[in-house]
Amino acid sequence: MTSGSIGSRTAPTASDAPAKPISSSERLDAIDVLRGLALFGVLAMNIVTIFRVSFFAPSLLNAEPAGPLDRAVAAVLTVAVQSKAVALFSLLFGVGLAIQFERLAGNPRRMILLVRRLVVLLGIGLVHLYLIWSGDILVHYALAGFVVLPFLGGARWLMAGAALLLLGLDVTMPVLPPIVPLPDAAGMAALAADATRAYGTGGFFDVLAFRIREVTVIFPLEVMALPATVALFLVGAFTWRSGVLRRASANRRSLFVVATFGILLGGGLSLAAAGQELFDWPSLGRAHPPVEQLGAVVLAVGYAAAVIAAVNLSGGRRMLGWAAPLGRMAFSNYLAQSVICGWIFYGYGLSQFGRFGVAATLAIGIFVYVAQVVFSAWWLRRYRFGPVEWLWRSCMYGAPQSMRATVNLAVTRATIAV
Template sequence: MNLTPVRDNERIQSLDIMRGIAIFGILLVNMKSFSGPDTPIRALSYEYFKEPYHVWTNVLLEFFVQGNFITMFSFLFGFGIILMAERAAEKGRNFAPVFLRRQFVLLIFGILHVLLFWYGDILIMYAAVGLLMLVFYRLPRNVLLITGMVLITAYSLFMSALTYSYWTSGTALAYKSAQNGLHLQEIQQSIEIYSEGSFVEIMQERMREWTDLNRYFLFFIAGLLPMFLFGAYAAKKRTFTNKGLWRLWLLTLILGPGSKILPVIFFPYKGEDWRYDTAMSWGYEFGGAMMSIFYICSIVLLYRGGKFKRLFNSFQYTGRMAFTNYLTQSIIATTIFYSYGFGLYGEYGPLTGVVIAAAIFTLQVLFSKWWLERFYMGPLEWIWRTLTYGKKQRLKREEASNG
């Protein structure tokens, strides 16, 4: 008996909805890097975009979006691993070989994504963390939950302590002017290359930025693994009562927004002392994880209550094609901003980026709905699953009557 991908009637709608929402949140964050040199801009000790509407757009993105949706997607990835393992067990098949092929294909897509389109790829990281889950996925669900909580708390405290030490040692202030100068040079270099350079020059710059971003690859893995574990725990528990969800909702309301409000409170101290950056570190790491669970609980409770059903259905379409939509976002955005497209890199601030992201995602909702009325899965999902299972998957819906 062969392993096959999940069928339409086996899908869990709420998971597709969450994937769709997560894809939009990820686009909102990524748009700042698509449209300009966000990494060195964020590293400056002052605000690069000084207009109040840009400043507050950044503040709101930091609170509501930054770090909240990459963690949600990690949760969903962990949930999916357990579903895949359960289906393999039901069919009497060995889970590991198929899963390893799946992760290898994901890794190849991630490498191509970095080489051809964008340095901020997350697929390589998911491929790596997914492999680690082979060590954890058989553990009892409560062990998964406790391990995840210990890891995310320890990791967040460690990162916050490093930031605090960097500022209180005097190092940050001593090199403040020099670091700002280096970051400004990097900003100008990126704008020049991405808006005017050749494809080869842009690819070389992408590789440099990817290398810089992933110098602490193992740290990033440690930050994402807990959410994979939480997703695996949820998949093994599977049934959550409304009462239990409301309790978790209240707890994560305190821990998530409660952590993420700290950098907003200390925003006036950015670049002046330890408060803002330390609060930002804690808010991004621990607050982002808790905020994503808060969002997940909110989505499930609203979905069960029947509210916003039409809106949720729209996200469901993009969620079912999350892989295609994620990579397509890079293709569309780089075409808008890079020299081989419209060359608008570095021209716009955060608020304009939010508007562009909303427009792109709206088009993706419409396209995903149109596509799924005609096909069983997205085009890149079809390639991924065909390579994973070693068998050409059914794509066109009319093929069902011919099978």
């Protein structure tokens, strides 16, 4: 097993030394690769939906008449990416919480550090939410993280039971009476029209004023999504605690079985849920929301298992290793995507809100993503962290972290090439 294998690296044990971030040599390649790939799915959906048109458009992927190419791209995104990328990111966030909890074992300040980590995430998220983009996920993740923290030191059966209970609630919630008030169709149409005016033609302060109003309307949807997010965090934490990720090389066959099952079943459920809209299939009726929710989770698990298993093959590492630097800087890249897309679509930038079709918008997203792949590799040859990752860690540990990379660049390049 080569040094690039996830199975060859384990989390460091606790010591009396001051707590500090994990070193580059201790990182798990498969997790970074998976996070980097998931970031593309998140960008693809964000840019073709909430950046391109209003959050309240009746059908975000088809908010205006579309040609055959736009319809085909929208269909692929709906079945293969929509909700799955965020679900995958949520699983990885849960894994990250569990790794942090384990690394700080024996440290009397462990919970203080983890709470501080989430408080800093919440603060950055609030800045992002109000000043940059109303589709922010960081505030949501911070709040879900606070719920998950008490479970991290508990028994695995408790984590698994809570995750199953919350997933069941998430799957059935769409067919239950709303627990929080939602705008009616006329209200959403009015908000969509106001969004088009504010985002499409307004200056920065016009956009800010509308965003503050918009966030209050979006908040109930965030509340409804919280059980699913907490459940996925718990699934990710449970997966780490189970040891599957640390022994991924030895468990490749099982991972490929999970991948096959997850992709086939999750893909089938997602296709069935999208069938009426895309192919004029018979409606699933009240079963549609649960089928759609379940399909997203199962397909995300299938994607995760497939990537982790692939990265533990030499050919898979060579084919997917380019995504690892992007995953190591996912926080910085996520925020950078919001700044870039806001400049492209909003009135204080290029004012392209509502003007592009799905295919053209996705092409812009691919260009941004490729640029970030190149930039992330360049940056991490020189620095230990992405800029926002550095800020996050420095605030968490209460001291500025060393930023400049100290490893030999020739060794780094040789390692990446393995």
